[in-house]
Amino acid sequence: MKFGATLRKNIYSPWKDKYIDYDKLKELLKEKDDDDSWTSDDETKFVDELANIQLEKVHEFRNETSQKLRDRTAACEKKLEPLAIGIKAEEEKGKDKTASSSADNGSGKPELKPGERERLLKEVLEELDSITKEVNELEKYGRLNYTAILKATKKHDKLRGRSYKLRPFINARVAERPLYTEDQSPLLYRLSAMYSFVRQSLEGKPKEALSFAESTTDSEGFISHKFWVHKDNLLEVKTIILRRLPVLVYNPQTSKIAEGSQQDPTITSIYFDNPNFSLYTDKVNRVPDAASLRLRWYGQLAERPNIFFEKKVMKDGDASEEQRFTIKDKYVQQFIEGKYHMEKSVQKMESRGGHDRREIEEFKKAVDDIQAFIKENDLQPVLRANYTRTAFQIPGDDRMRISLDTNLALVREDALDLDRPCRDPDDWHRRDIDDARMEYPFKGIRKGEKYEFPHAVLEIKVKGMRKYEWIEDLMNSHLVKEAPRFSKFVQGVAKLHEDYVNTFPFWLSEVETDIKMEPERAFEEEQQRKLKAAEDEFAVGSLFGARASPSYRPSVVSPAGSPAGGKSSWRKPSTPGRPSPLIVGENGKGDKPNDEVDSDEEGAQATTFESTPFAKSTGLTSLFPSFSTSKYSRRRQERKVKLPPGIRDPGVWIKDQGPVRVEAKVWLANQRTFIKWQHVSVLLAALSLGLYNAAGETNGVARTLAIVYTLVAVFTLIWGYGMYMYRNRLIRERSPKDFDKMFGPLVVCAGLAIALCLNFGFKYRAILNGRKEDSIVMGNASSFQEHIELLR
CATH class of the missing domain: 1.20.58 (Methane Monooxygenase Hydroxylase; Chain G, domain 1)
Known part of the structure; x- marks a missing residue:
């Protein structure tokens, strides 16, 4: 049409x-x-x-x-x-x-x-x-x-x-x-x-609080995030990851034979669709139960690798359901035509043992479902995706997986144009590529049949709800550009089969633009996202009585791309829980490293509402909270948060709903600080009292200084008690405010210094006056002696 x-x-x-x-x-x-x-x-x-x-x-x-x-x-x-x-x-x-x-002032709302x-x-x-x-x-x-x-x-x-x-x-x-x-x-x-x-x-049911900070799925699911990486930033991104995770080596050989110089594996995926591209259209339009089908293998096809037949169906809530099995390349065309039903594989599973009846039935069901799916939708290979994958993961620990796909080439694999087919209609793959063992950039392919994706694709998958500070820093830095729901299949069809489709993915116009970003711009965009997320988070939490705290607080992006560098007085620890992450179904049980599920077709992406860390203030920022030497802080202070209509300040945070649980050392530290202040006050009071008594009635200077020391002692007593009660309240309220206050110590130090200076000044002036009086007395005595001599 x-x-x-x-x-x-x-x-x-x-x-x-x-x-x-x-x-x-x-x-x-x-x-x-x-x-x-x-x-x-x-x-x-x-x-x-x-x-x-x-x-x-x-x-x-x-x-x-x-x-x-x-x-x-x-x-x-x-x-x-x-x-x-x-x-x-x-x-x-x-x-x-x-x-x-x-009732009188009208502040209450009538039922x-x-x-x-x-x-x-x-x-x-x-x-x-x-x-x-x-x-x-x-x-x-x-x-x-x-x-x-x-x-x-x-x-x-x-x-x-x-x-x-x-x-x-x-x-x-x-x-x-x-x-x-x-x-x-x-x-x-x-x-x-x-x-x-x-x-x-x-x-009439009781209202259950709806928290975006908790997952609605089990803890075995993965939260997936996808990003584009500019080629100029590839090395920096790799080094950031390598500091925390080792490179996962894909090698079918034993560890004794594997060489340390082995290259990253090349992965090839062949995607299926029909001449109307209905699977593509359903995926772009996010139709419920949209399905995708592909073949995938590692390395060159001439090396006879394991080929995976994979079908994925997207369910409600962005969960996914996957079926897959391995097949030999010589049986693929027969399977597509419905002439082969994996009978040999079923016989081997039944004869050799080691597989229970349930596994065999699941294998048969996957074979039948995929074969029926191909027949019902008239599917055929239409697109090939070839890329080099660098995977980062701690061996034996799948809590965190990171993959970086580079040299992504998308190649037409269809036979839609019978006059000039890209693939033999009676075969399931392009022989010109696989027989000649072509590699990136596929120079032997005709113009218009291939597309080189200009960026690298980074995918971060974290199991459960745990947050990692360095991952949060990387995702919020200028080194990567968020690409939610990015799919190699959708990108390839949109670029190579543009004449056959009437809908395009939302990211298509951004692919050809320069995604490199300045650190300052990345920082500003992150702050805007957090501010917007905070408004929506509070709007949801207020309905259920969960007084959600606004997630927005000023912060600086990570060391991976901090615009403020080391000059800022803010720090960014690990981000608290993100609301309503969408959990990705993952078949990670029992898979070898080279059998890892490639999640290109996982439409489920984590939709993030970001919350930011508490501020760490030192020096002048503690004495003057509104003062900061950072230009980014000053820019943030100029921007006033304006809540949308119907939204009001929560007053109480969700984290403050439960009972107060504070370690004893926190209370004891506050008490020790109070006792130290009282000790200083007693010392100053004893000093002023001793000075006042020793001065006598004729020494006005000493009496005055004693009164000054007394005033400082009284201030120290009041300040110590006031700060003790203030910090006690902050602890009970679990407030994020700073506990350190420099005003009191500065006043005490300044008062003592001024008193000492005055004491020195008065004493010095008294000495000068004493010398003048002695000289006058001596002069008077000399003139009196001379007068006596004259009288004689």
């Missing part, structure tokens, strides 16, 4: 005037005219219409609609506030203290009657249905218009692109004005929380 018909078929009628005018763009291209009739004015009109008018129209409408949906979501949360557990608990606590005053309560819940539920529908339509709207832009650009380059290719310019424009992104997940979490709250309220 041509894209124009596809666009008209999928238009959402309430927004029909907001879509790209694809027919007008086709008219401006003058498809039926010759190249000679195409002038520079025509080129200017087309580019202006596409890049400025149509693209800007879609971008503005998408942003406006997205903001309206967020506002409507916040309004629903506002309506549910009187029913929220956290607010009602706060009101009940306030009523216990001052019941009458709360709703059962009828009004049910009506409010149904009204909110209806509004949530409407919002959810429009969120879904907005995602389709962005994807459809994004495809229209790329289709119009390709048509231009094909018809009028001899002197000027428009695709790079449009890619840059789309990167600046994104139409199709994956930024709706936080809004969906908020909607999901409200759905749960409303349904529990209507059914």
Whole structure:
């Protein structure tokens, strides 16, 4: 089906005037005219219409609609506030203290009657249905218009692109004005929380707190993160990983034969689809139960490696279900045609033993399901992905797996064009590549049949919910670019089979752009993500009485790419739990290193809400909390956090909900500090009292200094007690504020120093005055003696 018909078929009628005018763009291209009739004015009109008018129209409408949906979501949360557990608990606590005053000043919220309560819940539920529908339509709207832009650009380059290719310019424009992104997940979490709250309220069930910090799956699952790495940053990324994890050696030989100079393995995957590319379309559109099928092996096919037949089905919640088995290359074509059903493998499993009945039945089921899947969908090989993989993992410890795929080449493997097929229609793979043992960059392949992916692909998989500081630092640094849901299969089809498909992945326009990023820009984007995540996290937690703390706090990115380097007074320890990670199903039991499951088709990616560490302040930042020598800190201070409508300051953090458990040494340390201050106060008081008594009535200077020392002693006594009570409160409240305060010690030291200086000054002046009096007395005595002599 041509894209124009596809666009008209999928238009959402309430927004029909907001879509790209694809027919007008086709008219401006003058498809039926010759190249000679195409002038520079025509080129200017087309580019202006596409890049400025149509693209800007879609971008503005998408942003406006997205903001309206967020506002409507916040309004629903506002309506549910009187029913929220956290607010009602706060009101009940306030009523216990001052019941009458709360009723008089109107601060308490009146309880709703059962009828009004049910009506409010149904009204909110209806509004949530409407919002959810429009969120879904907005995602389709962005994807459809994004495809229209790329289709119009390709048509231009094909018809009028001899002197000027428009695709790079449009890619840059789309990167600046994104139409199709994956930024709706936080809004969906908020909607999901409200759905749960409303349904529990209507059914009369107790509200269970919905925590994004806990996984809803078992601890054996993997959290997966995918990134692109610029080739200039490859070495730095590798060295960062190598400091913590060793390289996993893929070698079928024994450790005695394996050489230390062995190269990283080359992995080849052949993906299946039909001429309509229905598997690709379902995967891009994220259709429930979307499936993918591929063959995968390590090294060259001429070396007779184990070939894995793998089928993966995406389930609700981004979990996955996988079936796979090994097959020899000589049986692959027969299996695809349905002439071979793996009878020999089943016989070997039954005759040799070592396999229980359950394993054999699972093997048979996997064979039958995959074979039926091929037949029902008329599948054939359409794409080959070849890449070099460097894997990092501690041998025998699968809690953390990191893979770095470089030299990624995507090659057409189809026979769709019968006049010029890329592969023999009666064979399952390209003989020209495998028989000749071609390697990257596959120079023998014809132009248009291969695509070299410009970046490396980094995948980080961590088992369970444990967080690792260095991994968090790497993921937040400027060295990598997040690429959620990236798939080699989708990328290859979108680039090599562009004429056969009418939808494209959201990341396609970013592939050809420069992904290198300055550390400062990476830092700013990280802070914006944390701020946005904090707002959504609190909005969800407030419904269930879980007073979620805003996740946003100022921090500096890791040593891997810190913009502030060593000058900043902030540090970044391991990040606390991320809300609602999506767990990836993994078949990691009993697999050898070279049989590790390649998770390219894992659509499940961890959607992250980031929380940041406490600040570590020293020096001037302790005395003056608002002062920082870092330009990034000053920039953060200028940015004031503005909460969205319906969101309010939580007041109490989730971590503060349970009972206070503090180690005894914390209390004793506070007491020791208090006793030290009292000791200083007693010493100063004894000094001032002794000085005052020894001075006598005639020595005014000593008496004055004694009074000054007394005032310092009194200040020391009050300061010590005040800080003891202040720190005692911080400990009870589990506050993240700093415990050290430099004001008191500075006052005591300054007071003593001033008193000593005054004492020295007064004493020195007294000595000078004493010398003058002695000279006067001596002069008077001399003149008196002379007068006596004259009288004689």
